[in-house]
Structure formats: C-alpha cells, structure tokens
Amino acid sequence: MLFFRNDYGQGCIEDILNILKDINYENITGYGQDEYCQKAISLIKQQIPDLDVDVHFIVGGTLTNQTIIKHVLKPYEGVIACDTGHIATHETGSIEATGHKVIMLPNNNGKLTSDVIRKCFNDHMLTYEHMVYPKMVYISNATEFGTVYTREELMDLRHICDELGLYLMMDGARLAQALMSPICDYTINDLAKWCDVFYIGGTKNGALMGEAVVITNPEIKPFFRFNLKQNGAMMAKGWLLGVQFIGLFENDNYFKNAKHADELSSHIQDELVRMKYPLYMKSDTNQVFPVVSKKQYEYLSERVDFEIWDQREDMLVIRFATSWCTKKEDVDQLIQYLEQASEL
Amino acid sequence: MLFFRNDYGQGCIEDILNILKDINYENITGYGQDEYCQKAISLIKQQIPDLDVDVHFIVGGTLTNQTIIKHVLKPYEGVIACDTGHIATHETGSIEATGHKVIMLPNNNGKLTSDVIRKCFNDHMLTYEHMVYPKMVYISNATEFGTVYTREELMDLRHICDELGLYLMMDGARLAQALMSPICDYTINDLAKWCDVFYIGGTKNGALMGEAVVITNPEIKPFFRFNLKQNGAMMAKGWLLGVQFIGLFENDNYFKNAKHADELSSHIQDELVRMKYPLYMKSDTNQVFPVVSKKQYEYLSERVDFEIWDQREDMLVIRFATSWCTKKEDVDQLIQYLEQASEL
Amino acid sequence: MLFFRNDYGQGCIEDILNILKDINYENITGYGQDEYCQKAISLIKQQIPDLDVDVHFIVGGTLTNQTIIKHVLKPYEGVIACDTGHIATHETGSIEATGHKVIMLPNNNGKLTSDVIRKCFNDHMLTYEHMVYPKMVYISNATEFGTVYTREELMDLRHICDELGLYLMMDGARLAQALMSPICDYTINDLAKWCDVFYIGGTKNGALMGEAVVITNPEIKPFFRFNLKQNGAMMAKGWLLGVQFIGLFENDNYFKNAKHADELSSHIQDELVRMKYPLYMKSDTNQVFPVVSKKQYEYLSERVDFEIWDQREDMLVIRFATSWCTKKEDVDQLIQYLEQASEL
C-alpha cells in the first residue's frame, strides 16, 4: 500500500534521532530553559537577521494556536479567520474554549483578502459594543488547500492590519512547504516583518513534533511563558522540542525536506493535469486535490492510502500529500495507478 | 418626535408599578426565594398545565442565553443558531465567552430548518472529535426579523432534535408577540412540550426587566441556581423579577400587551404595502421593515425615531417597532408621514 | 417578627419610586446611554472633583466583581483577596469561571494588610511562571465583618500596590456604611485616588438594585462597555440603574441612609456590650455579630429574623443588620428581647 495520506505519518529525519540518542544521558535543565532550546532559538534567529524576536516551542498546532490567541486577545476581542482556516474548522472549538469568537469570512482559494477583512471590521464597528471587537487576523501559509500567499497579498494584509489596528498571525504548520514553493518570493525574515506573531511548523516537515512560535511585536512578548505553563504547553523535558529544531535548521533540513515534498507533489499535479483529472484547487505545495469518480476511487483506494477531502454526488475530491519521507519510486507507482484509473 | 425605535423604550405597565409601590416596605426573602417569585412561578405554571416545569427569572436576555447554554452544554459541545440569531450576532461573543462555539447556519426568513441542521450535524460527524459536537439548537420566536415559527415548523425541529439527540432552546424575548400573531396556532403549553428549555420575555413586552426561563427537560433542571449565582444572574432583591411576571400574567397583560403591539404593526405594514413601499421581510409581529430611499429616510428621520436595519447603495432598510405603550394616534401620524414621504 | 436579617430586605427609598413613576412613559434611549444615566454619572463625579473618572452601572455585586476583574486581568494573572472576601467565598466561583485564580490570604479583622500581600507576591515570584502572577488586590470596604479600613491602612495598601505593580480594587457593596462610620476619615474623592477601580453599592443602601463602578486608572477605562455587554451586564432599560443613583445622590440619601443604619447598629452593639454579650468581631458599621447560647438563640429566633454567621459547639455567632429602612422602635424592641435573653 502506497502512503500518500498525510505529511505526518512517519517518525523524523535521521539527524533528530541521532541527537536524541547522543544526548540521552546528559543532565538537562527542565521546562525549555536548557542549552538545546537556546541553540535552536539561535538557529531560528539566524533566519531573521533584521529583527529581535522571541522564540518559544510548543508540541503541536492546536495547542500553539490556542496559546497564542489566548495570549494576544482581550476577553471581548475576536479573531478573523477564513471559513477554511484550521482554527475555524478542525480544532474542536479550541479557540472558543478560551473565550474568543472566531469570526469566519469567505475564503478565496483558501486565503483571506483585505476586502473581506475591511467589510467585516466596518460591520462590527456599526453596532460597536454589541459585537466582539475584531482584533486579530489569522491566516495559514501554506493554506489548508495547499495554496501560498504571495508577497503582494501578504503586504496587503499587513496594510489593512496597520490601518485598522489588527494583529496579523500566521499559522505556519506548513510554512516550509510555502517557502519552498516556486511561487514564493519572500523569506522567513520578510514574514517576521509582516506578522506580529507566526510559527514555524516541525510536525509536518520531518520532526517528531513541535512548532516554533516567533513573536515579533514587542507588545505581545511579555509573560508568554506564563500562558505556556497555564495552557499545559510547557514540557518538563522541553529540550526535546529544541532538539527537533536543531535537527531541522542545523543542516538546512527544514528547507530541504519541504523542497523534496513540494517537488514530488508538483510532479504528481502535473501528471494529473496531463491525464485530464480535474483539480479541485491548484496547489502550490505538497498537497494535491484531484477529483475522481467512484470507480476510480475504488481502484485507487485498494492500492494507495490517501484522504477523502469532500464527497459530491458521484465524484470525490481526494488528497495526496507528500513529505520529507516520500520516495520517488512511490510517486512513480502512484502515477502508474492513476494512469490505469484514468481509463475506468 | 414619534417613537417607533424599539419595544423597550419606556418603563412598564401600571400594574407592575403599583405592586412595587404596595410592597415596598415589606420584609422579603432574598435571592429569588420569596413569595412573589413563587406566585409568579405559579402563574406561569398555569400556562403549562400538561408539564411539570422549573421556572427561574433572569434580569436580561444576554445573561439568560449565556446562563442557559452554559448550563446545558459540555465543554466540547456547540450550539447551532442561524446567522441572524441574537447569540450569533449582537451579544458580543457572550456564548463563546463561556467556551462554546456558536455554529452559524443560513437562515430562512430568520428561521432555522431541519434540513440545514441535519446537514450540519452530518458534516460534523464525519471528522468527529476534530470538530465540536453540535448538541443544541437555538431559535428565536418571534425571530429577529419579526417572523413566527408555525406549529409545523416547530414540530419539524423537535423531530430532528429527537432524531439526532439535540436540545431545542427557544429565545422568547418576543414570545408574546409571536403567540399573539395571527399566524400562530399554538400555546405556551405546546411550546413547553416541544422545547427542552425556553424563556418568556418581559423586557420587550411591558416589564421593567426580566426573562422567565422555563425548563421542561428534567435532565437540565438540577443545579440551575448554582449557574445563576456563578453567572451573576441571581439578584439580591430577586422578588423584583417575580413582581414583573405577576404584573404580566395576573391580568393577562402579557397577552394583551403583545396583541396591542402586533395589531398596530400589522396595520402599519398593511399601509406600507398599500403605499407600495417595498418590504425587506414580511413581518408577523411587532416589527416592520420597509425599504426607503435616502430622501424618504431624511424626511422621516426628522419626524420619527426609528432604527436603520441595513444600508444599501441608495436605499435603506429601516425598522418601526410597536409596543404595549404605542398609541393609536402615533400610528396614524406615522402613516401620514409615510404617505407624504412616499411622494418624494 | 422583627427584621434584622440583612440590609437588602425591602424595596427602596421613596425618591427612587417617585422618579420611576414620573418618567414611566418617557421615550428613553437603551443600554445605559440615556440622560438619566448621564445625570447619575454627573452626580457621582461631583463626589470626585479631583479626578476624571469613568462611571458604569451594573445590576448586582457578583456581576460587578466578575466584570471588573475579567476586564482588568490577563489570563495568567490572579487576584489576591482575604479568605473572608466575598469573591473568595460566596460568589460560587464566579471569578474562577472567568479563568482567574483567587489567591486567598489570611484576614486581619476582615482586612488585608501589606505584609501578607508582600509575602504572597514574593512567594509567587520564586517559581515565577509556574504560579499565576498576582496582579490585583481585592478588598471590601466595609468588610464582610462590618469593619472599616482606616486612611492609614488604605494608603499602606496603595503603597504596596505601587511598589509591586498591582491594581487595587475596592468592593463597595457597603461603601456608604463605611464612609459614615465614626472611624472613617476619608471621602469618595480620596478613595478614587487610592483605588484603580471601585464601586459604590446601591443594593444594600436603599436602591432597588445597582452598583456604580468608578474607574480611575486610565489604563483600564477603554472598552469596558464591551465587557459589560459580553457578561450580560448591560441592561436594555439601563436608565433604571441611572435612576437608582439619582435617587441616592440627588438629596444626599446615599449618605443619610447609611448614617441611619450605622447609628442604629452602633446603638445595638453598645447595648450588647453593656449586657455582656460577647462580640465575635467589633463592627464599625451596620452589621453586629454577638455570640449567643443555644437557649438565647431559640428565644431570639422566635421573635427576630436574623442570620446565623457561624456555629460552634454550644454557642452561635449571629448577625443583626440594620438598613436605611430599619425603625428606631424595632431597635428598641430588639434590645428588650436581648435583655430578656441575656438572663437565659
């Protein structure tokens, strides 16, 4: 069975396993205040030469989104997300559980635009205290549809946030995949200038676990560790998370992993187009979304492990995801299967 | 200046003022455990001969919605409301502040239907624990658009709730106005059978303040007073709320007030149609929503106090509300002004 | 049966009833943005000539404490209260319900002192982010034991708060009774300088309901009305609360009511001492706490309505409360009963 189900289905890159083994018997300070976390923070700061940022590590994405948003917003403030945003859909109301409304706006290819944000803000200002105050914009990059924000789009979001006094937060669970996309024309350093806070995902790019939160806005830096602890997001053996990011950034694995995944996906998508499979959405990164018939689905699902994204009358939207771990020969085999299915 | 801004712009019916004056120096038990609250509860129970219900009084609508929903739902459960529902729009995220997601579905004339509820529920079940569990359906009757649920529609909602294991809650801030509507073919006693919990609004029907929560589902009766107290919803002089509902129910003022308001509104709406004003929505109760031009708006706004409901390019949706307190002669004057404006 | 159970057992002073009657049919703006609230705010501001304060009205004490504390604190911050403080005991965890820990410290005659605050703060700083950050000091004045903070004590609290960067909040449910106490040597204007936020209680001093929140610290003024609305603390007919405070402040009733209550209580306490009843705590205001035997309790409880404060083996601590509404002849009768009971 070929595995194209997701990008977090295997362990981690060798470098991380090796560090874990090498330092296993060292005596290390707890709660993320150790030298490995310090080293990982330094490596990330090297990516952001132009700014003085704070970096914190959290074990997973939902806990990261929850901790950041709870930290930034006041009780009566809400966060704007598009209707496909992860916090608006598949985190079981974890933001609402902290007391904050997620204000859902229509997506454009999985992205938010300044137009819908402005309209939403103005609508809220009309009745003022009878609605929550929209104070933060949450975007994912790459998006849940595999699309990538362009430099122009991000600067546009930054401008509307500046104009309206909003915080801009970027969920970077698949940030590496966005950065390595052919359409991407910016760096982590650029992102740090545009976002008030963002994170660099490890879990979906070759680490066992871990997201690295980067806070650039000085207003929201203080006391973040109090929120980490209160939210159960401070690990006793916090150095485990530092190790993940040393493994990712020391030898540029963070970028290499994502490039590998993106290239394989791009190849699959090109082949899908060639074979005339409709695409649900043109992806820029490591997820592709073909539309298949029921018969094709049945043929493929016996040979390949993948996700169903959506079901329509007699068609299905399915997702193939590639990762740091996907092998070229598996991609070739997948394409063969698709070729055969295309004739069904 | 004529007043058609809302239905809570004056004090209260004489009967309530008189009771307040009569018992002002009596020594009364605190926190709603007095004989006046008991009497008010009895009067309400007389409206519901077929069921053994619990009744509690809360000072206002937002606090009532918040207290009920917080009491009923578990942390990971959400409440379904239509996108025009009061909890989804104009309560400043008060439900989310208790930790619960409001799942917004498209309205049909201000109402929820079993179709959209079923689709929403099924969608949530697909990813199961990755989304909140939709466990309660919140409806307003009369709706925020002045429309009224029919017996058939309510029984349909009850059936889908039974089928899917959901609680049905009715926001009755304007329940009297719904019950007195010509299209209404059910009673409070019927509603008690269809809803797990609902409330009988006082504030918008002639009381100084107060909503009477009626709990019919035995599962959610216990410990409600703990939540009342924790939410700041238990008044020291709780008898004040009992007095409101004695005043409303002792001489059928509750029904008379609403009938008066509904009839005046109905007359205004008929006249609007006659004068060929477009209606934004055909109302069944004490709010009417004509569409007017900018010029008409300017003419009217100098003579009448009313609300703007929505603004479109060169038209405005405005709202006239009548109440227990609206005078026939003011309605006649309003119609005269409308007649004049219709020629602009 | 004589009534000495509490100070919120009757309606309100005539002035308030009269205003309610006089303005009953006026058309008044909703949600506290009316001219009566404005007038009440002006009257309160006249008491605080030295500062520019914000004033808001909330229907009851628990809702007031909850709304203020939620507004001021960040998620990881806690509020210090003494173990007899109302928020620490009899508000059903309403502060915790907003996500904040109430840090309980031992009381000294119902009061907090700078010593215990300093020790608590230092202890918390030792483990830092592993404990909540103590950021606010909550005191009641008069206290739950009827005692009153002196000028010196309050300035001492202000100093420790300044030194440690803490907010000082005063629960003034019985502030009038404190101000009228013979031992009080300060004014509302002074309190406004010492507290970041406090409130002026109406419910226990002759109003039907209502507490007036006074915010003096400019940092915590913005967006308070958003929290009011979110917490269900914004009444549709908000002018009802304005009316209470016009009634209390227009003719100095606020002060006269409390003076009346304090003097009657003081007289009862003097007589208790003369009759050699032990006192649980020497009160400075309108509550007195004699210790009685079981026999005395039985005799009194057949003739007087009062509260049991504490039960010990064969003694009981009971509480007599006086109010704006207590009659001199009832006090005389109470003293007679006490005289007779003293011989049991």
Added chain:
Amino acid sequence: MLFFRNDYGQGCIEDILNILKDINYENITGYGQDEYCQKAISLIKQQIPDLDVDVHFIVGGTLTNQTIIKHVLKPYEGVIACDTGHIATHETGSIEATGHKVIMLPNNNGKLTSDVIRKCFNDHMLTYEHMVYPKMVYISNATEFGTVYTREELMDLRHICDELGLYLMMDGARLAQALMSPICDYTINDLAKWCDVFYIGGTKNGALMGEAVVITNPEIKPFFRFNLKQNGAMMAKGWLLGVQFIGLFENDNYFKNAKHADELSSHIQDELVRMKYPLYMKSDTNQVFPVVSKKQYEYLSERVDFEIWDQREDMLVIRFATSWCTKKEDVDQLIQYLEQASEL
C-alpha cells in the same frame, strides 16, 4: 557536578529509544489511533484485569490534570485538593483557567484525609448555591512530599467520596515510585477500583514524555477524545506516546525504574538520619528533604545540583531526587559530600 535535581533531567530508557529507531519509517495512523497506542493500552489493561477501563495518552502532567478535570466537572463544580497539591500550586492556575475553583484544604504529610473533606463539603452545603459544589477530590500519589497513601487511607477516601457523591482522581506523575515504596500494599488493579480516574506517569519514570490516563468510571468515559482535541492534547504523531508506554510496560521497566530510584533515595535518607541531618518530611519514595544550614548549603551547592524546597531564617530545606537514571556511585559520592558538610 552530581545531579540530584529532579527525576526528569535525562532522556529515556534504551528500550524506548530503540523502538523509536525501529519504527521510524513505518507509515502510522495519526492522532493516537494507531497500533502502537493499541499495544500500549493492552499492556496497561493487563495491569488491571478486574475492570474494563479506557486509556488515553497525554504529553504532560499539567495538560493531563486540566483535560481530566475540565472533562469531569460541570461549570459550577469545584475540585478539592490539599494546599500542597500540584494543581493548587505549580500549574499557573490551569484549572481555574478552565473555569473551576480549586478548593484548598490543609495537608497532612502531603495527603488529604476524609475528615477535612467532610468538613469542607458540609460547609459548602450550608450556603449551597452561594458557593461552588465540591464534586471531585484530587490527590497525588506519591505526594509532592514523597509520601505514599496507604491502602487504608485510600479506602477511607473512597468511602467518603461514595458517601458524598464525589469523584476521586489520582495524579500519578510519580505513581510507580509510590507502588514500589516499601510501605505500599496495593496494585494498579486496586487503584483502578478506588479511583474514578487516575494516571500513570511516564515523564518522571524513564519516558521522554507522556502520562497514561485511566478512566474507570463509565460515566466519564464518553467523548473524552473531544476534550483531548479541544485542549490541544491530541498529538498528530500520537504513536510517540504509545511507544513510551510500550517501553515502560513491555519488560516491566515501569516497575524496575521506580524500584531503582526508591532504593537509592531510601539509602540516602537512611544515611541522612545516621548523620543527624533533620528531615523536613520522612519520604517513602524517590525524593528526600533534608534541612541544612547556610554553610552546608554552600558547600553542597558547589558539588551537587539539587533544588531548594523552602528557605527559613538560617536553614534551608533542600530536595534530592533520584531516578531510573541515577547511578549508585553518584549516590555514594553524594553521601561522602554530606558527611563532610555535616561537620560544618
């Protein structure tokens, strides 16, 4: 520098590292629904032959306490803990952050007793809805002081919980160390009968991370995974946690690790007594608490890494912790240093 600072200062046992390496490239289902978690659950269930339990894995202790308590309690319910309990002290108000009061009662050698629970419950019932409803008892075993509950004490707690209708929850961050203590006369299977829910700590007993929640009360089993997800406690690579507990339970490492730690600590404690160091508390497990002078502290702190537990005028309470990883020769060296310090 000798390391006796804590029991979570190194990586993990070899068995866990080996499994991680062995399965690194396998394709594994996400979110804890994989075969490794299933195998770990089976191994834990083998320890509890008499009951049908549910088992879930969570990455750390604070998140575990928070998730369990939030799952079990209703909004107005509180959890009883002793004043030294971890949730009452060093979790930054994480329980209050979920809306629940932690009711702190005085500890007896770090333990709760039925007497204080009964008194607390009765006190709360007196004012009923004016205080939170105490519904759960939280204990740690081993306690934060290294003491261990006896069979008799636990049965006593079970009885009071049955009598009063309370849930009993055991924080087992150091459960293995308790079970291996010479004074322990019960098994995990026994604990499962006495507790409604408890957890088996991995982090402090040789795993990289992870606590295994065991739910025995059928009432609180349903929908736990919804709360896991909402609280950010569901890891994408959830199998990582399964692997920890396979490593701990497959070859009885869970018991061997703790036995090793307990024996070394016991030896240190015996030697401390022999050398006439006062003990702050007699420990039964892997933490010992000698009292030392400032001079002794200075001498030791240059040679040994340990924690300061409490500071008094000229004495300090310090803590030595042993673990699965502590070497016998390090213990011998520590005793030598203590011998020398004892003469200062």
